[in-house]
Amino acid sequence: MDMTALIADLDGIRIEQNDKIIQQKSRDFYWYSPVLKRQLDHVTADLVASPQNEEELVRVLRACYRHDVPVTPRGTGTGNYGQAMPLSGGLVLSLADMNEIKEISPGRVICGPGVICSDLDKAAGEASRQELRMHPSTAHTATIGGFIAGGSGGVGSISWGGLRDFGNIIRLRVVTMEEEPQVLELTGEDLHKVTHAYGTNGIITEIEMPLAPAYDWVDAIVGFDSFEAAAAYANGLARQDGVLTKLITVVAAPCPFDYFKRHQKFLREGQSVVLVMVAPQSHDAFKAFTARNSGEIVFDATTAGDLKGLPPVFELAWNHTTLRALRVDPAWTYLQVLYPFPNQLELASKMDRMFPGELISHLEFVRFDGDITCFGLPLVKFTSEERLEEIMDLHNENGCPIFNPHRYTLEEGGMKQTDEIQLAFKREADPKGLLNPGKMIAWDDPDYDFDSGKTWLFKGLKQAS
Numbered sequence: 001m002d003m004t005a006l007i008a009d010l011d012g013i014r015i016e017q018n019d020k021i022i023q024q025k026s027r028d029f030y031w032y033s034p035v036l037k038r039q040l041d042h043v044t045a046d047l048v049a050s051p052q053n054e055e056e057l058v059r060v061l062r063a064c065y066r067h068d069v070p071v072t073p074r075g076t077g078t079g080n081y082g083q084a085m086p087l088s089g090g091l092v093l094s095l096a097d098m099n100e101i102k103e104i105s106p107g108r109v110i111c112g113p114g115v116i117c118s119d120l121d122k123a124a125g126e127a128s129r130q131e132l133r134m135h136p137s138t139a140h141t142a143t144i145g146g147f148i149a150g151g152s153g154g155v156g157s158i159s160w161g162g163l164r165d166f167g168n169i170i171r172l173r174v175v176t177m178e179e180e181p182q183v184l185e186l187t188g189e190d191l192h193k194v195t196h197a198y199g200t201n202g203i204i205t206e207i208e209m210p211l212a213p214a215y216d217w218v219d220a221i222v223g224f225d226s227f228e229a230a231a232a233y234a235n236g237l238a239r240q241d242g243v244l245t246k247l248i249t250v251v252a253a254p255c256p257f258d259y260f261k262r263h264q265k266f267l268r269e270g271q272s273v274v275l276v277m278v279a280p281q282s283h284d285a286f287k288a289f290t291a292r293n294s295g296e297i298v299f300d301a302t303t304a305g306d307l308k309g310l311p312p313v314f315e316l317a318w319n320h321t322t323l324r325a326l327r328v329d330p331a332w333t334y335l336q337v338l339y340p341f342p343n344q345l346e347l348a349s350k351m352d353r354m355f356p357g358e359l360i361s362h363l364e365f366v367r368f369d370g371d372i373t374c375f376g377l378p379l380v381k382f383t384s385e386e387r388l389e390e391i392m393d394l395h396n397e398n399g400c401p402i403f404n405p406h407r408y409t410l411e412e413g414g415m416k417q418t419d420e421i422q423l424a425f426k427r428e429a430d431p432k433g434l435l436n437p438g439k440m441i442a443w444d445d446p447d448y449d450f451d452s453g454k455t456w457l458f459k460g461l462k463q464a465s
Contacts (some may be wrong), residue, residue, distance in 0.1 A: 001090065002067045003046050009063035012204065013056050014097070014415050016048035023459060025092050028077040028084045032322055034333055034382050035406040036082055043085045045072065045092040052097050054175065054183070054205045059201065061181045063436060064091055071177065072436045073199035075146025078138040080319060082408035083150040083198045087438035095145055096127060104128055109211055113145025113204045119146055121214070130211035132195065133160040133168060137318035145204045148172070148195055155277070155314045157250050159365040160212070163195055163321050173206035176429040184429075193425045198410060200436045200443075202424070202429045217246050217277040219313040221266065221299035222290055227252040227361050228349050230272040231374075235345055237276070238365040238372045243285050247277035250363040251318040252352065255379060259324040263347050265301040273298070275313045318377065321362050333388070336403040337376035337395055339363075344373045347400050354398075355379070355391060377402070411441045 001053050007015065016022060022387050030036040046069075051057040052053055065070050070090030077084050086092055099114035104127045117132060117139040124130040134156030142151075148169060153162035160168060169191050176182045184202065186194065194201050212281060224230040227250070234250045237243065250328045257264060266310040267273065274295070278286045283302070301307060316324065325332040339347040352361040360379040365372060380391060392402045403414060429435075431441055 001046075001161070003069070006063055006067045006069050006091070006134050007047070010049060010064070011059060013060060014050040014052070016050070016387045018070060018433075019044075022046070022048055022092070023179040025077070025085055026072075028074075029081060029323075030082040030085060030408070032319070032326065032333060033406045035385055035388070036408060039087055040082050040408065043082075043087060044089070048072055048092045048094055050094040050097050054098075054173075056220055056240075057093070057095075057098070057179055057205060058175055058183075059205060060091070060177060060183050061177050062179070065177055065179055065181075065432065068396070068432065068434070070434050070437050071203075073145030073149065073203050075149075076141050078136065078142040078146060079150040081150075081405055083436075083439070084146070085408070086436075087408075090434075093199075093203065095203075096143060098145075099143075102206075104130070104211075105131075108208055109210055110206065110208045111144060113143060113148075113207060115142055115144050115183060116140070117142050117147060118177065124211055125214045126340045128211075129214050131208055131214035132156070133212045134162075137314050137320040139314070143205055145208065148207065148216060149199050151203060152196060153366060154318050155247050156212075157364070158245055158372075158407070159367065161367040164192075167200050167210060168181075169284040170206075170210055171206075171208035174202035174429075175205055176202050177435045178429070178431060182429075193422065196410075197422075198436050198439045200410070200440045201426050202435070203302060215244075215246075215279040215281075216429075217285050217298070218253050218280055219296055219301040220276045220278060220286070221256075221263065221313065222274040222276060223271045223296040223298040224295060225270065225271070226275070227272045227352055229294075230274050231345055231361075233290075233295050234274045234363065235372070235374070236293060237274070237286070237289060241283045243289065244261050245276060245282070245286075246277035246279070247275060247314055247317055249275040249313075249321075250361070250365075250374075251275065251316070251321055252361040255321065255325060255360045255362070259321075261328075263326075263329075266304070268298075271298075271326060275317050277313060278448060295331055318364060322379060323378060325360075331381055332379045333382045334405060335376065335378050335380055335392065335395070336405050337375050338368075338401045338403070339376060339380065340399065340401075341368065341371040341373040343399070347398070348374065348376060349398055350398060351376070351378070351395060354394065355380075358383075358391070407464060409439055409441050 072086035074084040098112035103110040363374040
């Protein structure tokens, strides 16, 4: 790894050699996990490069290949599993400057990977009254490329499912890591080679995403005296075919009152809540359904008065729930759980009761394989790595698959299944294994068991076919 020669080859491309900035660009939100914080705290790159366009990016990859320098792609570092952390040092490839919005047309947008999700929504809204189908809770800081390469779903998944679902990504333009990098156009089944792959199989340089009609979504919070009542209400609301929602989130007490500080004046101690984003044309129907089901609308953005200083409710949901808790009490961490349809309420309630004082339930309702169910992002009080493993094992044993957020590899996290097809594509696109090394077990371990039988969010291509 000849960094001096690499720097010479990158003349004219923006690079960063300041140690403190390099360390900052080598980080993401890995510290959500005390396990990953212990394992990854020392990780840092040797150099950061920020190409402005695909031509410069190809130059960077060609030079890094020549000098055997590992490359870890990065958007803005909002991932939680060390996705953008350079385990082998080398070069962090910042894609944040590749942020051109190239085309907005009915039902689709074409852009660079570095566009911030909220900026994309703003541009699409101004140009055509459209918006992304879904975005992470970090929409104001996360890039669309980072969302695709490291995310899975988010705000909007109640209507549209996840990035794993056909149609939620239209096309990706990807550059390989070879002596002479190739530019590939991926559509259809081939998209799954690079979605949620942490940049291990190629670098995304252009994205075509579907758009949905944009609405002035109404934020609301509905209060309940118990977690079970809140979950039952949310499950029912998610099944109201005539009520258009973008977010339905359940957060159990004591989290809302204790940790949603800016909304605290609207909440009571001991109250579990449902966070809702509802389309304005469905607002009256939402209120009628809520009244019928004995919910108390404790916050409604249309009647709350001065909203200055209040974050949108989606910044209380998804992984922002964990962030709100961590800001008050650093002892919290979290899990990622699937409560499979049709027993999601029974399973969520069972897990909620199993860990009194250790776990605060948090559900995100989504479309999943054509059904409405919920993922869990429960808060867990961290006492030891051994106890954390026990809690995860108990979830798995009780039929609630864990997608482990305390692992930095694709396979151990349970999100991405690596199989022979994925691995064959990796060999073609990255023959030296220089793209984000250490994140794909199957590349490093020739005896890796492709058929482990566990539940995967992004299924392998062999299984998918």
